Amino acid sequence: MSVEISGLWYSYPDGTPALKNINLKIGPGERVALMGANGSGKTTLLLVLAGIFRGKGAVAVLGEHNLERNRGRIGLVFQNPDDQLFMPSVFDDVAFGPINLRLDHVDQRVAQALERVGLPGYERRCPHHLSFGEKKRVSIATVLSMEPELLLLDEPTATLDPRGKWQLLQILDQLPQTMVVATHDSGVASRVCPRTVLLNGGSIAADGSTDRLLSDEPLLEESGLKV
Numbered sequence: 260m261s262v263e264i265s266g267l268w269y270s271y272p273d274g275t276p277a278l279k280n281i282n283l284k285i286g287p288g289e290r291v292a293l294m295g296a297n298g299s300g301k302t303t304l305l306l307v308l309a310g311i312f313r314g315k316g317a318v319a320v321l322g323e324h325n326l327e328r329n330r331g332r333i334g335l336v337f338q339n340p341d342d343q344l345f346m347p348s349v350f351d352d353v354a355f356g357p358i359n360l361r362l363d364h365v366d367q368r369v370a371q372a373l374e375r376v377g378l379p380g381y382e383r384r385c386p387h388h389l390s391f392g393e394k395k396r397v398s399i400a401t402v403l404s405m406e407p408e409l410l411l412l413d414e415p416t417a418t419l420d421p422r423g424k425w426q427l428l429q430i431l432d433q434l435p436q437t438m439v440v441a442t443h444d445s446g447v448a449s450r451v452c453p454r455t456v457l458l459n460g461g462s463i464a465a466d467g468s469t470d471r472l473l474s475d476e477p478l479l480e481e482s483g484l485k486v
């Protein structure tokens with residue numbers, strides 16, 4: 260299993276409960292949309308899977324209970340590219356992970372990752388001068404360069420225009436990795452993820468086929484995804 264969680268509870272240090280008794284299994288190669296209203300716990304769950312937050316309960320990711328050992332095997336892409344990009348050049352940002360992990364063929368990894376996101380030859384550009392859509396794609400390249408087994412994407416299409424969104428969905432659809440995608444956007448779920456896990460108030464309200472869940476109007480209303 261790529262993800263195996265049972266009885267996971269997580270509260271923030273100020274006492275705010277964010278995840279309540281999460282039970283979830285995700286197999287290798289699956290693509291799962293994590294849907295739910297604002298504050299339902301999507302980002303928190305991604306951060307637990309990435310090993311950044313530790314909750315109560317059993318969490319195994321890529322077969323590891325000690326999530327620190329998964330460094331380089333999991334690619335977490337933040338919602339805001341400014342949280343991901345901090346180097347003076349695109350090359351430095353995309354090379355950062357592989358250099359840190361002491362991987363070889365760094366130039367080749369960077370070139371391949373940029374090609375994967377449709378930005379070949381962007382190595383010498385300055386990340387802060389890129390368009391928002393380009394920044395999002397470079398953010399994805401910063402994790403692809405490590406060739407992770409599991410991708411965790413937080414609202415990958417938020418604030419993209421229709422063409423930028425379409426391009427990004429094409430890119431995600433062509434990636435081979437197991438994927439967990441937090442999104443409000445039913446278009447992302449239906450285009451990229453055959454399975455959807457619906458969060459409501461920190462609990463799993465539904466887990467099943469994306470098509471079925473997205474056609475269940477009462478369920479979407481109850482979960483705050485439809486008014």
Ligand SMILES: Nc1ncnc2c1ncn2[C@@H]1O[C@H](COP(=O)(O)OP(=O)(O)OP(=O)(O)O)[C@@H](O)[C@H]1O
Binds near residue numbers: 275277297298299300
């Ligand atoms: N650093 C924090 N300290 C305290 N509470 C927090 C913190 N971050 C998030 N929360 C709370 O945890 C709950 C889950 O938040 P989370 O960010 O995981 O939701 P989300 O589903 O990602 O929402 P959004 O769609 O707005 O991104 C919310 O009630 C939120 O207020």
Ligand SMILES: [Mg+2]
Binds near residue numbers: 301302303413441
């Ligand atoms: Mg969030």
